[in-house]
Amino acid sequence: MTDRPGGAGHRRVSEDERDTAVRRLQEAYTEGHVTHEEMDGLLHQVLTATTRGELASALTSLPEEAAGATSTIAVVSGRILRRGAWRVPRILRVESALGRVRLDLSRAVIEHPVVDIELRLGTGGARITVPRDAIVDVEDLRTGWKDPLYTTRRRSRPGGPTIRISGTLGLGRLKIRHARR
Incomplete structure (x- = not known):
């Protein structure tokens, strides 16, 4: 291919x-x-x-990354909420047919320099709060209804994680903001 x-x-x-x-x-x-x-x-x-x-x-000859590097959160209808001190995997898949998604990474434990968040959302919006020093990439996100709301930070300290958001978002809007503290 x-x-x-x-x-x-x-x-x-x-x-x-x-x-x-x-x-x-x-x-x-x-x-x-x-x-x-x-x-x-x-x-x-x-x-x-x-x-x-x-x-x-x-990298094709290398073994796959550790199993703990990928997690999936899935729900048919309802709300997905992650906040506080939770451990963020290297790859996070979020799947929801109907409902809202709220991911707060501002106090989360992020052990990887790059975190991939793969969204598979049908109807319902998503809000993601990233750390103050994070770099956000939404280049590979496909939306069916509205473009994501995200304003790049003017000043960012070096050393923050890169959050790459990809996947598909049907009817709903993705809002991304940097944590205030």
């Missing part, structure tokens, strides 16, 4: 994506999944990759 030009595999690699790939390589090496020679070659591929597709092909 080849990506069409301009698809996700042809997008330029961000520094956070490259850092995450290097971390995965280091973990695979320390766990004995790759030899020293393989590590050198894969590290060269990761550091010279310019597109997401090239980066992904460098």
Whole structure:
């Protein structure tokens, strides 16, 4: 299966994506999944990759990330609410046919430099509060009714997590805001 030009595999690699790939390589090496020679070659591929597709092909021989790295929250109808000190997985899938979604990451424990939130929402809006220093990417989100409401912060301290929001949003609107404190 080849990506069409301009698809996700042809997008330029961000520094956070490259850092995450290097971390995965280091973990695979320390766990004995790759030899020293393989590590050198894969590290060269990761550091010279310019597109997401090239980066992904460098990581295909690695084992999948730990099972705890992906979680799914699903409900047919009703409300999804996460707030306070909760542990955010590397990939969070949120699925709801009818209802509202409220994710507050401002006090959450975020252990990964990049967090992917995949939304699969039918009817109902979503509100996501991100940490003050977070960088938000909504490039891969498809909406059926209204565009997301998000204003990029003018000043952001370095070192915050990157929150990538993707998926589909049917009838409803996504509102993203940075925490005030």
